[in-house]
Amino acid sequence: MTRTQPPKASAPPPAAAGNGLLRAPVLPPPRRRRRPALLALAMTMVVLGALGATYLATSLGQTSPVIALAREVPWGQVITAADLVEARISPDPALQPIPYGDRDQVIGMVAATTLAPGSLLTRDALTDQRLPAPGQQLVGVGVSAVQLPATALRPGDDVLLVPVAAGSAPAGNEAGAPGVVDATVVRTGTPGTDGLRVVDVLVAAADGPDVAARAAAGLIAIVVVAGE
Numbered sequence: 001m002t003r004t005q006p007p008k009a010s011a012p013p014p015a016a017a018g019n020g021l022l023r024a025p026v027l028p029p030p031r032r033r034r035r036p037a038l039l040a041l042a043m044t045m046v047v048l049g050a051l052g053a054t055y056l057a058t059s060l061g062q063t064s065p066v067i068a069l070a071r072e073v074p075w076g077q078v079i080t081a082a083d084l085v086e087a088r089i090s091p092d093p094a095l096q097p098i099p100y101g102d103r104d105q106v107i108g109m110v111a112a113t114t115l116a117p118g119s120l121l122t123r124d125a126l127t128d129q130r131l132p133a134p135g136q137q138l139v140g141v142g143v144s145a146v147q148l149p150a151t152a153l154r155p156g157d158d159v160l161l162v163p164v165a166a167g168s169a170p171a172g173n174e175a176g177a178p179g180v181v182d183a184t185v186v187r188t189g190t191p192g193t194d195g196l197r198v199v200d201v202l203v204a205a206a207d208g209p210d211v212a213a214r215a216a217a218g219l220i221a222i223v224v225v226a227g228e
Helices: 036-061 100-106 208-216
Strands: 064-069 084-089 136-143 158-163 181-188 197-204 220-224
Touching: 064 100, 084 100, 136 208, 136 220, 158 197, 181 208, 197 208, 208 220
Parallel strands: none
Antiparallel strands: 064 084, 136 197, 158 181, 158 220, 181 197
């Protein structure tokens, strides 16, 4: 006797869409492969980035007080408390300003060059050698408007002190007359009521007495020479 096999169940027909068309079968989403190494690397980079940003923000926020110039200090002038002001900067290996805590050590020192207002003060810009230096003398030369250039003299300018006779003629050609003297400008005063302007100059010690005598008589003219 033969057995009849029960009919196999057939797959249910695809459901029909509302418009009578067959609906496509829904496929399961693809399975993603996890890569633990890449995930760990990404997390490490995120952490390092956060640490770097934190360090940068902290470094930028750290400043130190240093000494800056509140006003111009000409070459050869003594530093006073009014010349200094506190400034705060971020640490920079290229800069070597003097810490503001050393302010008392700076006061009383001498400017080795003309110091501009707003600049940071460094050790190289200072000296403990007051003017005049050994072998020099400081002389005040009173000159009228026609005895010096109209261009303002600056501290450190190299000049020539030219002796003149009473008639404003050069006196260097007379027998026994003093010659031209090299000098360096230290400071220029404002014109007085007599119209004379006093210019402080440094000269060699051997020339000091003669320059002072002729300057008192108004017999010196000032000529500016090219600097080095």
